[in-house]
Every structure is written in structure tokens, then in C-alpha cells.
Amino acid sequence: MAARIAVFVSGGGTNLQALLDAADAGILKSGEIVLVVASNPTAYALERAKKKGIATAVAWKKELGSQEAFEAVISQKLAEYEIDLIVLAGFMNILSADFTSKWPERIINVHPALIPSFCGKGLYGLAPHLAALEKGVKVTGATVHFVNEIPDGGKIIDQKAVYVQDGDTPELLQRRVMEEAEWIILPRAVEKVSAELKG
Ligand code: GAR
Numbered sequence: 001m002a003a004r005i006a007v008f009v010s011g012g013g014t015n016l017q018a019l020l021d022a023a024d025a026g027i028l029k030s031g032e033i034v035l036v037v038a039s040n041p042t043a044y045a046l047e048r049a050k051k052k053g054i055a056t057a058v059a060w061k062k063e064l065g066s067q068e069a070f071e072a073v074i075s076q077k078l079a080e081y082e083i084d085l086i087v088l089a090g091f092m093n094i095l096s097a098d099f100t101s102k103w104p105e106r107i108i109n110v111h112p113a114l115i116p117s118f119c120g121k122g123l124y125g126l127a128p129h130l131a132a133l134e135k136g137v138k139v140t141g142a143t144v145h146f147v148n149e150i151p152d153g154g155k156i157i158d159q160k161a162v163y164v165q166d167g168d169t170p171e172l173l174q175r176r177v178m179e180e181a182e183w184i185i186l187p188r189a190v191e192k193v194s195a196e197l198k199g
Contacts, residue, residue: 003031003084003194006077008091009038011125013045014178015089015110015186020052022187031194035081037074039093055081061093071099084197087190088147092124097149105155107147108193110186112177114159115143119152129170129177138164140173142181144189157193158185 007016016036022028036049036056049056057077061070070093078086088109100107111119111128118128118140132140141161146154160181164173 001198002029003197004035004082005031005033005085005087005190005194006035006037006081006083007033007049007087007089008074009036009043009045009089010040010092011043011045011090013043013048013090015182016045017048018183019087019089019187019190020048022191028187028191028194030191030198031085035077035083037077039091045090067096071096075099075102085190085194086147087186089186094121094151095147100147100149104148105146105193106197107154108157108186108189109145109147109152109154110182111143111145111152112174112182113143114139114141114161115145115152115156119143121151123152126170126174129173132164133168133170133173140164140177142177142185144185157189160185 007019009016019028019033033054036054038046038058040060041058046056059070059073064070064073086103086107113119113128118131139161141159143159144157148154162177162180
């Protein structure tokens with residue numbers, strides 16, 4: 001039986017789309033995406049899930065009022081859908097140590113830089129790319145790793161390097177890192193971990 005996967009999203013959901021496409025292409029075969037959880041009701045990623053007929057849920061911390069209430073809603077949904085593996089695909093909320101300790105090596109994240117560079121608190125979304133350009137590095141990339149109580153601190157599963165080019169803006173670099181790294185290594189890592197879980 002395939003591992004039951006929940007994908008957590010906050011925005012556009014291009015990494016979710018890469019996972020959905022990998023499932024269609026037979027690259028992701030040891031795991032099945034059965035739930036998409038968004039951290040806000042306007043995340044376009046929700047539309048991508050709905051188009052595929054995948055169940056969705058929204059856990060909006062602003063509306064729920066506290067980290068505890070936010071994580072209680074999420075945990076209830078994970079139990080309801082009998083989830084084995086969580087994938088953070090552009091999920092912009094931090095999960096507490098209390099939550100992550102319940103899912104050891106069962107939460108995967110994609111980070112848009114080569115950890116340990118340009119990572120940790122506050123470095124998410126466009127920020128790692130801005131920091132990479134400010135530092136003047138010539139190579140950046142993406143990392144897929146397990147999530148523990150330290151932001152971007154869990155065991156690394158896969159990484160892929162991407163060259164910075166003259167004239168790059170944070171937006172151009174973000175797009176290239178997605179195309180050349182994130183959308184390739186995230187599905188590959190999710191397949192590997194799913195196969196190991198069920199193997
Ligand atoms: C991606 O670049 C992802 O790596 C990053 O946000 C973007 C989301 O795009 N995630 C983080 O910074 C989390 N630390 P998407 O919604 O199109 O997948």
C-alpha cells in the first residue's frame with residue numbers, strides 16, 4: 001500500500017504541482033497525496049488540489065488565534081485522513097517542537113537554498129534569494145530535508161546546485177532554483193522516503 005501523504009502549502013503551490021505531475025508521470029508511486037492543508041484560505045495551491053479531486057483543509061492561525069489551536073486543527077485532519085507522511089511545500093508557518101516531535105522523520109521540507117547557507121528563522125520565500133544575491137555567491141540551489149524542532153535544521157535528504165547569473169533579481173533566481181532544483185528533488189525525495197516507509 002502507498003504511503004498516505006499530506007502536503008502543506010501557503011501560496012502558489014508550484015511545488016505541490018510538481019508532486020502532482022510526478023504522481024501522473026509514475027515518478028511518485030510509493031506515496032499518494034490524499035490531503036492538502038493550506039495555512040490561509042486564499043492559497044492558490046488549494047485550486048491545484050481541487051482540480052485533481054484531492055481533499056483540502058485550511059488551518060489559518062490568524063483566525064484560530066494560537067499555535068495550539070492551529071496545530072490541533074492540523075492534527076485532527078491528519079488523523080482523519082490516516083496520514084503517514086507530511087510534505088511542507090512552500091509552507092510558511094513554523095511548526096512547534098511539540099508537533100514535530102510527534103512526526104520524527106515523517107515531515108519533509110523543501111528549502112530554496114543550499115543548507116546550511118541562507119536558512120533558519122526569517123529566511124523563507126524570496127528572502128534566501130535576496131540574501132544569496134547580497135552575499136554575491138555564484139552557486140545556490142535547493143535542499144530537501146526532514147523537519148525537526150530547529151528551523152531548517154533536520155537531516156538533509158537531497159540537494160541540487162543552481163548557478164547565479166549576472167543580472168539576477170531575487171524573483172529570477174527564485175524561478176530558476178524552482179525549475180532546476182526544487183521541482184526535481186522534491187518529488188524524488190518524497191518517492192524515496194515513501195518507499196522506505198512502506199518497504
Ligand atoms: C518555494 O521556493 C519554497 O522552496 C519556499 O517557498 C516557495 C514556495 O513556492 N519555501 C520556503 O521558503 C520554506 N522555508 P510554491 O508555493 O510555488 O511551491
